[in-house]
Amino acid sequence: MSLPSATAPQAALPPAPRASADSRPSLVGMPRAALADFLRGLGLPEKEIRMRVAQLWHWIYVRGAGEFDAMTNVAKHLRATLASASTLARPEIVREQVSADGTRKWVLRMPSKGPLDRGAEVECVYIPERDRGTLCVSSQVGCTLNCSFCHTGTQKLVRNLDAAEIVAQIVVARDRLGDYPGRLPPEGAFVPDDGGRFVSNIVFMGMGEPLYNAENVHAATGVLTDPEGLQLSKRRITVSTSGIVPEIGPLGAATGTMLAISLHATHDPLRDELVPINRKYPIAELLQACRDYPGLSNARRITFEYVMLKGVNDSLAEARALVKLLRGIPAKINLIPFNPWPGTRYECSDWSQIERFSEVIFDAGYASPIRTPRGRDILAACGQLKSETEKLRARARLMLEEQLALGAD
Incomplete structure (x- = not known):
């Protein structure tokens, strides 16, 4: 795509540093309270803390500064103190893939948290559209839920991401897309030509279950x-x-964000199979929590996600049951064509069947968009995320087992 014309020369800030084994903490992603505590630990007078936090906040999140020397309105001696005690490092981009449809997937390695932590890896995905840029972020390394149709669920949970690691995914995406004033975008970046923002929407739909890491999701x-x-x-x-x-409920009260529910079935026996957490929190309890969600209204509808699995949950009877189930809840129903991944036993519903399913829902008065699969060719679509390191380790284990078997023969 062509770059927007510039009315004035664009001055590029120094490139952002990558994460390393550096023992100094990175300030990127720190919530305000944590940043204030860090400055207190450096001995800054209490009367300066608020001002200094505001300065750092602006340089990190508005200007995208990659080094302290770029912070020209911060006193030189403080810049030196900050540089000796901290960094502005982002997670390291281990791999970047660009789909034929413009979707970008990054495998990110987080800074090490100790001698036994080599740096956890997660995936995040950027989806460009004409009217928005959506970033799908991860909240955990791996997942515990084992949803049978989801590739991410086949990776064991390693740990939760902290708030800074969640926010840092957005910072990395903005770095790679050149989404800062006065900075030239990198070669090959997606550049909106309508004056819109590069990253305008965030969805916690990457690796992990966000509400099993609620405290850090709230802070992020x-x-x-x-x-x-x-x-x-x-x-x-x-x-x-x-x-x-x-x-x-606490999510809505604390954050005021929009809510999406991975539903995928209209009765407990099938949902127990597809989404095993249903055995603990069955559909009736889940939908009551939706009805009680703070701020729920026609302007703030809940999105119900429904993956279309051929011969499993895609009959017109299921469509009618879905409409009946959600009656009275301000809702939008996203129909998601199943995104295949190696080893899955499921198939995507036929497109004609998805359209018929959608018509039943639409005729009942619900919006029922069919989500266009994005990034399938780079395993970046919904339900396909799984860290590259985990896949490589799995391949290595398989090769070793094959070698051992040959040796036994």
Whole structure:
């Protein structure tokens, strides 16, 4: 795509540093309170803390600074102190893939958290559209839910991401897309030609179950929506859950974000199979939590995600049951064509059947968009994320087993 014309020369800030084994903490992604505590630990007078936090906040999130020397309105001696005690490192981009449809997937390695931590890896995905740029972020390394149709669920949970690691995914995406004022975008970047933002929407639909990491998701959302920083609207942030019922209400009260529910079935026996957490929090309890979600209205509808599995949940009877099940809940129903991955036993429903299913829902008065699969060719589509390191380790184990078997013969 062509770059927008510039009315004035664009001055590029120094490139952002990558994460390393450096023992100094990175300030990128820190919530305000944590940043203030860090400055107190450096001995800054209490009367300066608020001002210095505001300065750092602006340089990190508005200007995308990659080194302290770029912070020209921060005193030189403080810049030196900050550089000796901390960094502005981002997670390291281990691999970047660009789909034929423009979707970008990054495998990110987080900074090491100790001698036994080599740096956890997660995936995040950027989906460009004419009217928005959506970033799908991860909240955990791996997942515990074992949803039978989801590739990510085949990777064991390693740990939760902290708030800074969640926010840092957005910072990395903005770095790679050149989404900062006065900075030239990198070669091959997606550049909106309508004056819109590069990253305008965030969805917690990457690796992990966000509500099993609720505290850090709440804190990260506070950073994302800060009016003096990334300035994302709460209505442009969607948290998707498989149904951790006790955390749904607190999420709405604490963050005010939009809610998405991975439903995928209309009765408990099938949902028990597809989404095993349903055995703990069955459909009736889940839907009651949805009805009680703070701020729920026709302007703030809940999105129900429904993956279309051939011969499993795609009959017109299921469509009618879905309409009946959601009656009275302000809702939108996203129909997701199943995205295949190596080893799955499921197939995607025929497109004609998906359209008939959608018509039943639409005729009942619900919006029922069919989500266009994006990034399938780079395993970046919904349900396909699984860290590259885990896949490589699995291949290595398989090769070793084959070698051992040959040796035994």
